[in-house]
Amino acid sequence: MHSQTIVILGAGHAGGAVAALLRQQGFEGSIILIGEEAAVPYQRPPLSKAYLKGEVDAESLKLKSDAYYHEAGITLRLGAAAKAVDRAAKVVLLEGAGEVAYDALILATGSRARKLPVPGADLRNIHELRNLADAEALKAAIEPGRRLLVIGGGYVGLETAASARALGAEVVIVEREARCLARVACEPLSNFFQDYHRARGVEIVTGAGLEALRGDAHGFVEAAELDDGRLLPCDVALIGVGGQPCDELARAAGLACDGGVVVDLEARTSDPAIFAIGDVTRRPMPLYGGRMFRLESVPNALEQAKQATAALLGLPAPPPEVPWFWSDQYDLKLQIAGVPFGADEILVRGDPGLAKFAVFHLKDRRVQAVEAVNAPPEFMAGRQLIASGRTIDKVKLADPAVSMKAVAD
């Protein structure tokens, strides 16, 4: 493998990480990193947080400096979108002209924002937030006193709402489900975040779908029409209704896909020469009975980058990791570990009223997942308890005066 060519398709978090890891682990062949964005690989999490608020610049988002790629002998093909993978010929075909041959291919094409098929979705000043260009445009549109409409109360929507408040904008969130974060967090956590946003001036409308967006005479969005007939005026809108895997090249190439490219714990696809990592994959989770999940998180992208590197270089497979995620809103640091799969009990440790607490999801006295707000020790210990599968003493766990080190049986 060491004299061969590894092509990485998608120069995002997973693609950038795997390129650097391959070199760190001693791969001496060619590495070619293809990405349709013009930028070198960068972190997306700050796009809805510190970057949107103007606290950090684009330079600080880069995973590695521009110079690194030259020094590490990694060939960048940026601003180059791939249009097909020819598995028989082992080449990636680029838009326009050109093709890139591979011995091994790593798909790291990520996910894209889901579109909302409502009338008016193509009006001016309607945004999505997936990449730097999106964040630039949104940042320019958010100003003190302007009213931002956020469609979708998921993490990106809530983070953007918090950032927009910090920038002095008015914010209204419309969420179709009965509560924000309905798909990704438990009810006590949703309630806590909704209350926290409302106390900071954000209007939240739940249980209401978007019927249409209305524009003014110049084609700029000026209101949202809800399915219960309400009209919400706005100057800017963000559509944040989740992501979809960019797996169409994989599907067209005949790789096994199921709402994402299906991979194993070595990040292998159904073609032995092709691997896939990051948001684009559907992957097994050994700590949850091998069930298949599609995760959109940086830790997942990094874990799969390690898996692919080990498999390609014939190194021992890395141990399975507990999935985790974080979100920053106002002065809140939320950290989530695990998946509350099959949990039979919820236990709250600490006081939501003090914005410092953790929700533990238990199954037979074993921690399945933890959602920690401004509570890093609970998050860290919870993550270890998920990995170890040890049973815990519920009375001790519920008592914040008992250290997290002492809660395991």
Ligand code: FAD
């Ligand atoms: P990406 O980083 O999206 O990279 C995929 C790349 O592939 C893109 O650059 C894309 O242009 C390129 N590409 C796609 N198709 C082609 C093609 N045909 N040809 C060439 N290039 C192509 N995760 C967390 O853990 N915590 C957070 O707080 C958090 N906040 C987030 C906030 C925002 C606003 C967003 C958008 C995401 C956030 N995430 C967060 C998710 C995290 O950023 C992603 O899980 C991570 O970037 C996934 O890495 P990836 O490489 O799979 O995809």
